Amino acid sequence: MLIYLTPILPILVGKLISQRAHEKYSDAKNIDLFLTFFPFLLMAVIVGLRGQDVGVDTINYLDNAKTYQTISYKDLFSLSLARGSMTYKPTEMEIGYCIIAKFLYDIFHSTQAIILFMAFSTYFSFWISANYLSEDPFLSTLMVLSTGFFVNSITISRQLMVVGMLSVTYIFILKKKWVPTILLLALSLSFHQTAILGFLAMAFIRIIPIRRKNALMLFALNLAFIVLIHPISIIFVQVFPKYASFLSVKDRLSSFGLIRILWLLEILITFYFLLYAFDNIEKDSLTIYDHHLFSSICFTYFYIGLTLCSEYVWLVYRVGLYFQIGTLFIFPMLLRRLRNNAPKSLYFIATYGTYCFFILWYIITIKNNTKILYTSPWLTI
Secondary structure, eight states: OGGGGTTHHHHHHHHHHHHHHHHHOSOOHHHHHHHHHHHHHHHHHHHHTOOTTSSSSHHHHHHHHHHHTTSOHHHHHHHHHTOOSOOOOGGGSOHHHHHHHHHHHHHHOOTHHHHHHHHHHHHHHHHHHHHHHOSSHHHHHHHHHHSSHHHHHHHSHHHHHHHHHHHHHHHHHHTTOHHHHHHHHHHHHTTOTTHHHHHHHHHHHHHSOOOHHHHHHHHHHHHHHHHHHHHHHHHHHHHOGGGGGGOOOOSSOOSOOTHHHHHHHHHHHHHHHHHHTOSSOOGGGOOHHHHHHHHHHHHHHHHHHHHHHTTTOTHHHHHHHHHGGGHHHHHHHHHHHHHHHSOHHHHHHHHHHHHHHHHHHHHHHHHHTTTTSOSOOOOOO
16 A cells, blocks of 8 residues: 555655745746656656556446457447447447557557556646646645545546646636637546536636625525435435436435535635635636635635535536646645745645644545555556
8 A cells, every 4th residue: 555655755856946946936837847747746656557456437438448449430439429428338338548549559459558548648637737736736636646636536537637638728717718718628628527517617707797795695595405315315216216226315414524624714714715815806807816715715615515416416426526626726825824824834844744633644545545445556568
């Protein structure tokens, strides 16, 4: 299991080097870009070279790649487009995934190629978004590792690749560059159809006015959804019993443990920003950072609300993953505010306390996912 802890070292070493560089040079952004590359590369290698018994869906990805070799590109394209509903049949998955899996096998003659492709695509995307959007790329890198993105990229690799793609799409949404946004969305949809839900919510949050009351309304909407999802899901199953497999109707929230602590911290941080960071900013004076902060707050509410609702409708959890992107940035934003407004000693304690917290969180996460990660992830090459 120690191999899963190895990305922590380049994150911490990179952070220390970056601090020295920022003290010496006024603009050390390129140094951060270079240093964060190594932990993301290591994550991609660990995930991409895992064995077939590591991760819930890994064997399915490998079997799919074998299946595609018996089908021509023309037939594969036709079968994929003919899908009538959500399915896990190899020939009826999204066209982009089917074609790229077959193409990679034709070139490399290895089913592992599609696993490597998804891993490197995922972490290349997060590398870009962490460096462009985060006030502390190293902390956001640590959060990618520790708050579920890394483990999920082993278990549901295809969707996590799309989550990474949407984190880059979010950059263009913030800048209102719609042509690259649409192109990236089309690419994302060719690998996982749920990407459209993440995109629509991101675009909506980007265009609504930045107001404290709007964020609080979204928070209240999520609370109402959490309260109502249980009775609604019961009625839905009775009316449409064929969709019962997508629901998990229970009497109480029982499967969430320590993650509630992290959710509470995230909500407290967002409330702090709502109270002190902005309110009723004039439209002409808005910056990309203002929109980014507001969007990250709203994403956090959507992520927590949808994840709680997944106790009753498990499929909702997969939608919530797109909004977890926002949580990668609110902690670095808080530390930036402390750096600018608080005593240096408080900023120092908060920064290293946050790093220690997420390292400990990651160790607990690995321990709690031993059933998924119980074997050595390395292939013999």
